[in-house]
Amino acid sequence: EELQTQQEALKNANEELEQQSRALQESQTKLKSQQSELEKAVQIRDDFMAIASHELKTPLASLKLQTQLFQRCRAKGDSNIYSPEQVNNLVDQSEKQASRLIKLVDDMLDITRISTGKLTIQKEQIDFCTLTKEAVERLKPSMIQAGTPPEFICAERIEGLWDRFRIEQVINNLLTNAMRYGNKKPVTVLLEKVGSGVARLSVKDQGIGIPKEAQERIFNRFERAVDSKQISGLGLGLFITQQIVKSHGGRIWVESEVGKGSTFF
Ligand code: ADP
DSSP, X not given: OHHHXXXXXXXXXXHHHHXXXXXXXXXXXXXXXXHHHHHHHHHHHHXXXXXXXXXXXXXXXXXXXXXXXXXXXHHHTOTTSSOXXXXXHHHHHHHHHHHHHXXXXXXXXXXXXXXXXXXXXXXXXXXXXXXXXXXXXXXXHHHHXXXXXXXXEEOSOXXXXXXHHHHHHHHHHHHHHHHHXXXXXXXXXXXXXXXXXXXXXEEEOOXXXXXXXXXXXXXXXXXXXXXXXXXXXXXXXXXXXXXXXXXXXXXXXXXXXXTTEEEEO
């Protein structure tokens, strides 16, 4: 009888051991997958740092070069070495490079705000139509220069509660993309009421288009559908844009055909 009790106890202990070993195996698998996720995150961060440094360095190098050119002229004591047009051109270029740097740093700050849940939205009563019209007007000169002149269509006032600064950021991001990827063809910005309480903004270009495979992932952080050697960028604009749209209770999507153009809604 004693032997039987001992055998039973041994069996129980065995079962418990097996259970523990299974649990151990499970946690090992979990640990492995967490490790590979972590490795992937570190890789993404490293890639981002490499691209971001490159993106920051390009406008800085250009600004430095322009400053050096001026310094050299000053050293020679010849302030008339450049014609007034050339000086204007250099100043315009410097301003552009500085704006590019500011935009890059702002985007990087927004990414941090989003990942720490600190992207705040301050809604106020505004007319979406006027806001968009003004944003389009501001970008018009650069868009014309890029060969992608904008046409703005809005039939009526569209009043609602929006964060003026953030919505302007959405419009700017979509318009600058249409300008950069728009293949030197006109861009149409359409704002309309669709159903009650819903406004729909669309930015349509006739540029390079986006392959089906990339049409969803471009809204993710760091995702791009083009080679950075062709058109530079960090792949942050659409991610930030999507976060802003979502925090206003909206959604963003794209319809596009490669070689024909894209419309972002
Ligand atoms: P970035 O333009 O800096 O890469 P975005 O997040 O704004 O970052 O865009 C992500 C990617 O989506 C771009 O790299 C590009 O491949 C694609 N894309 C965005 N807008 C357009 C557009 N209007 N036409 C074609 N491709 C676009």
